[in-house]
Amino acid sequence: MTTAQEPQRVSAADFIRGFANWRLQSARKPVVVTHHGKDAHVLISLDDYRRLDRDADDIAASADMLQRSFAGLAEAVRDAVILIDRQWRIVAVNPAASDMLEAPCADLIGAPLRTALPRLDGGLLVQHLVRLIDHRERFSGEVPDLLRPRQWLRADLVPVPIGGALILRDVSDVMDGLAAIGTRQALLGAVDLDGSIGHARISVRETIEAANETLIDLLGVDPAAIRRVRFSALLAVGHRAAFAEALEALFRSGRSARLGSQMVTRDGPAIPVTLTLVEVRGAYASDGAVVLVTGCAA
Numbered sequence: 001m002t003t004a005q006e007p008q009r010v011s012a013a014d015f016i017r018g019f020a021n022w023r024l025q026s027a028r029k030p031v032v033v034t035h036h037g038k039d040a041h042v043l044i045s046l047d048d049y050r051r052l053d054r055d056a057d058d059i060a061a062s063a064d065m066l067q068r069s070f071a072g073l074a075e076a077v078r079d080a081v082i083l084i085d086r087q088w089r090i091v092a093v094n095p096a097a098s099d100m101l102e103a104p105c106a107d108l109i110g111a112p113l114r115t116a117l118p119r120l121d122g123g124l125l126v127q128h129l130v131r132l133i134d135h136r137e138r139f140s141g142e143v144p145d146l147l148r149p150r151q152w153l154r155a156d157l158v159p160v161p162i163g164g165a166l167i168l169r170d171v172s173d174v175m176d177g178l179a180a181i182g183t184r185q186a187l188l189g190a191v192d193l194d195g196s197i198g199h200a201r202i203s204v205r206e207t208i209e210a211a212n213e214t215l216i217d218l219l220g221v222d223p224a225a226i227r228r229v230r231f232s233a234l235l236a237v238g239h240r241a242a243f244a245e246a247l248e249a250l251f252r253s254g255r256s257a258r259l260g261s262q263m264v265t266r267d268g269p270a271i272p273v274t275l276t277l278v279e280v281r282g283a284y285a286s287d288g289a290v291v292l293v294t295g296c297a298a
Contacts, residue, residue: 006029007029007030007031007032007042008022008025008029008030008031008032009031009032009033009034009039010022010031010032010033010034011033011034011035012033012034012035012040015031015033015043022043023043026043026044026045027045030042030043030044030048031043031044077094077096078096078169079096079167079168079169080093080096080097080099080100080101080166080167080168080169081093081094081096081097081165081166081167082097082113082116082166082168083160083162083163083164083165083166084113084133084162084163084165084166085162085163086162086163087163088112088114088129088133088163089110089111089112089113090111090112090113090116091109091110091162091163092109093105093108093109097168100168100170101116101117101147103116113129117146117147119145119146119148120146123145123146124141124143124144125143125146125155128155128157129157129164132157132158132159132164133163133164136159137157137159138156138157138158138159139155139156139157140154140155140156140157141154141155142154142155142171143155146168150172151172152170152171152172153168153169153170154168154169154170154171155167155168156168196214196294197214197292197293197294198211198212198214198215198216198218198292198293198294199211199212199214199215199290199292199293200212200226200231200290200291200293201280201288201290202289202290202291203287203288204251204287204288206230206231206232206244206247207228207229207230207231208226208227208228208229208230209227209228209288210227211223211227214293215293218263218265218271218293218295219234219263219264219265219266220265220266220267221266231291232244234263234264235261235262235263235264236261236262236263236264236270238262239261239262242259242261243259243261243275246259246275246277247277247289250277250278250289251279251286251289254279254281256276256277256278256279257276257277258274258275258276258277259275259277260272260273260274260275261273261274261275263293271295272295273293273294273295274293274294275291275292275293276291276294277290277291278290278292
């Protein structure tokens with residue numbers, strides 16, 4: 001059954017013979033004119049035609065606004081964005097890419113990608129770029145030495161209709177931080193293997209968060225019992241004030257401190273030790289300190 005939403009259909013011959021009638025019918029809903037049984041033309045009212053024209057203009061305006069929005073977004077992001085065609089020529093860059101490549105945008109447009117990134121050949125990124133352009137394969141990862149030695153860039157390769165997009169971010173500080181963490185862990189491993197140096201990690205409130213076996217054996221306590229204890233409680237009473245003052249000065253100035261002290265053991269007399277205090281600095285504030293304990297007083 002024909003519904004109100006479905007157009008009316010009429011053959012071309014019947015349409016010609018009854019044009020006046022079909023013209024009136026098209027004011028209510030579209031009339032489809034068929035030719036040899038196939039849809040060929042549509043007759044609609046002038047109001048419907050104008051509405052379609054306005055809708056097309058609105059769609060075109062929305063699409064244009066969307067394109068401008070995407071362009072504005074690329075201009076505003078802090079990551080470097082480089083668009084290349086299938087011949088690896090640069091077709092667009094944002095200001096962040098211009099800054100990273102140390103070249104004006106106008107000089108980069110049309111230039112081969114290898115000209116802007118002279119260290120590209122022989123690097124890890126070339127094969128991923130080949131797969132990006134030839135197979136539209138995405139890639140995300142850290143790439144070293146792409147622009148200069150000892151620099152790490154986070155590279156995201158994204159397929160786009162014109163070719164591909166490179167999104168680059170300098171992550172050298174992050175990689176250096178990871179390397180520093182690895183170095184510190186190796187150093188603490190060497191200290192623990194040596195067996196003559198104790199160490200504890202304490203919070204800004206002086207409570208012990210972790211301690212190595214050397215320090216625990218020195219004190220003669222259970223490993224679980226030492227956690228959350230104030231470090232000064234492990235010292236002889238007469239040395240607690242000096243430690244508190246040194247710790248306060250450390251958090252205030254960030255300068256490491258070294259002082260002689262005495263630690264109280266569970267089953268014996270107080271042992272003279274040397275304490276070395278080093279701040280553990282977080283991204284925004286102090287995360288506490290590491291206390292090294294050696295068995296000879298300064």
